[in-house]
Amino acid sequence: MAFLIFLISALRYNVGWDYETYFEWAFNGLNSYMEMSMEPLSKGMLDIALYSGEPQTFFVMSSAVVVGLFSYSYIRCSPLPTLSILGFFCLPLLFLVSLAIVRQSMAAAVVFFALTVLEKRHISALVLLLLAGLLHYSAWIALLFWPFLRWFERPVSTTWYVAAMAIGPMISTILVGIIEPYLLLYSGHLEKDGTSGLQLILLYYLFAFLILYLRHCCATLPTRQLNFFMLGVVMLGTGGVINEVVGRLAYYFLPFAALLLPACIAKIKPHIYVRLLTLSTLGILLIMQIYIAGQNPEKDPYRPYQLYPGWISL
Known part of the structure; x- marks a missing residue:
């Protein structure tokens, strides 16, 4: 399931509000303002895509970070990993929003990995929180809660x-x-x-x-x-x-x-009916998000899936 979600994200074409902007940066490079203001790790990923001559490389790398870290965290920390990954895919403001705000979603995946998989390894988690801010500066909001991690227990x-x-x-x-x-x-x-x-x-x-x-x-x-x-x-x-x-x-x-x-x-209980109801509710939430987004007169950010033409030509 995680690999399928990765493919949906990595091979998308013109899906997400900021897709065209990131594609332009990965194809022609950053303008002078973004060159100075963008976070170093995100800029480095765009540079890799630029030098590779294949702009879609950026979305493959960003999807690997987002889907890979979230999925691995759920597999390690959830009693029902499949349900957690499906919840990540269907719940609002999780997977679908990662198609729109790419850099912050990568940073969120790193923060989540640090707070779950590395929750007992405080120094390693702290290093990852610092690195997350190099993907999107807003991730350093998590550092404000670092001194109080014991309170969360x-x-x-x-x-x-x-x-x-x-x-x-x-x-x-x-x-x-x-x-x-x-x-x-x-x-x-x-x-x-x-x-x-x-x-x-x-x-x-x-x-x-x-x-x-x-x-x-x-x-x-x-x-x-x-x-x-x-x-x-x-x-x-x-x-x-x-x-x-x-x-x-x-x-x-x-x-x-x-x-x-x-x-x-x-x-x-009964378990079977509760789980069927949960799966149905998640499916309805996903459909509602896609439907509501499709009513936007400016752009449907989750319009029917299209494969990037460059991959078709290969």
Whole structure:
């Protein structure tokens, strides 16, 4: 399943909002502004594609990083790896968004690998978090939580989770007003757009409430994974009500949803019906995302799959 997802991502053609931009960079090189501002590792991958004479090489490499690291992390850390990988493929803001925001998705895959597979190897994980920022600078947000990793091993009451989810959107405007004068370079990203992504915020809030309910009733959830996921939900609610770009900081922690999914349904009976319902729900979520994206009048970012013509000619 992981290899199939990799092929879908690596061999796509003009799929994703930023595909044309990255293809142009990999074909003709970066302009002077991007040459100075782009992260070193991402720039190096584009240079490799440029020198190879095959722009699609960049998407093959980026897909190997994203799909490879996420899939390996799920295989190592999930009690039901196949379900976790399917969850990664179907859940909103996970796989499909990686087709659009390529550099940040690579950084998110490295962060997730560091926080899961390397969770007991603190120095190695720290090195990877630093490297993730060289793929996309926003990944260094994870470093803010590094000194408090031990806290993520501690159980948190449902009351505190719900309070954080409720307060986050309420204080986001105040936070922006405080930090915006000190982040002039990013002031454009802090412009408020209250209608951006509210449906996805509500969806993840509902998912979070469902997980908390199952934890209370019957499920035994890994504390560290639950805390990281809830951190992502709170960050999505806090930043997403400003605009979609700020809300993207949550993308580093939302992939824990696909790890929690098997733990949530493991003890719910009858098993066969619960798993069929889960698979059906994941399929519906995937179809809904593709359908909604197809209604965009500017561009359908997930339009029917097309193979890159250069590969056909080979």
